[in-house]
Amino acid sequence: MDVDRFWELNQGLEPETAVDELRTRLSKLEPSEIEAYQAHFDEAFASAYQWIIWAAAYIIDGGCSDDGFMDFRYGLISRGKSVFTAALSDPESLLDVANDRDDGYIPNESFGYVAGQVYKSKTGQLIPGNDVAYPSNPSGEDWDFDDERLCKQKLPKLWAKFG
Numbered sequence: 001m002d003v004d005r006f007w008e009l010n011q012g013l014e015p016e017t018a019v020d021e022l023r024t025r026l027s028k029l030e031p032s033e034i035e036a037y038q039a040h041f042d043e044a045f046a047s048a049y050q051w052i053i054w055a056a057a058y059i060i061d062g063g064c065s066d067d068g069f070m071d072f073r074y075g076l077i078s079r080g081k082s083v084f085t086a087a088l089s090d091p092e093s094l095l096d097v098a099n100d101r102d103d104g105y106i107p108n109e110s111f112g113y114v115a116g117q118v119y120k121s122k123t124g125q126l127i128p129g130n131d132v133a134y135p136s137n138p139s140g141e142d143w144d145f146d147d148e149r150l151c152k153q154k155l156p157k158l159w160a161k162f163g
Contacts (some may be wrong), residue, residue, distance in 0.1 A: 001033050002061060004082040006040035007081035018078040019110045026118040041077060042132040045112070048088060050075045051140040052154070056091035058145040059158045060098045060106065071107035078111040092157045 013021045026034055057072040058064040064072060076084050079097060086093040098106055119127040143150050152159045 001036035001040070002044075003040050006037055006044075009037060010077060011080050013078055013080065015075075015078070015105070015108070018108060019114055021149070022078070022111065022114045023118055027122075028113055029118075031119060031123050032141055034115055034119045034122070035130070035143035038119070038127055039114060039130040039132060041112075042134070044077050044084065044129060045073050046132055046134050048076055048084070049135050049138045050088070051138045052091050053143045055089065055143070055145050055151065056087070056094055056155060056158055057106070059151060059155055059162050060094060062162070064145075068107060070112065071109040074110075075106040075108035078108050090156055094156050095161060098162070 009022065009025050013154070027035065029037070053073070053076075054064060055068050057069055061068065061072070076087055083093075083097055094106070116127045119122075143154070145151065148159075148163065151163055
């Protein structure tokens with residue numbers, strides 16, 4: 001499975017039903033394809049481990065713990081390639097996704113576990129690990145997300161809406 005196929009499997013998922021829709025899609029795949037899906041998932045997840053993305057999550061959600069940031073990145077992946085890549089290029093693009101805190105809620109904890117669950121139901125085994133290098137710290141510039149001045153400066157649109 002190449003990365004384009006990975007994103008096809010995440011395309012058009014509705015936020016409220018993304019977990020069930022992905023489960024259905026992955027259930028049609030062979031175990032080796034699910035392993036490849038998980039490797040691409042892990043690569044995307046790791047690439048979003050950025051301070052600026054964490055700050056966006058913090059501002060949008062009114063706070064964001066380590067676990068919350070994991071769930072936020074799972075949710076970004078569940079929104080598909082265009083939302084994901086736009087967020088990594090310009091986190092303020094999330095304003096369009098999160099324009100309403102009820103309908104625009106991004107975190108999706110359960111989405112991060114679907115491939116492993118489907119794999120286990122098909123094989124009776126845990127999904128094997130892969131060679132994706134996971135950074136020990138987020139990339140980019142760290143700053144105090146409670147510093148209103150810095151948040152206004154770095155993410156002015158998100159701060160104006162959610163800060």
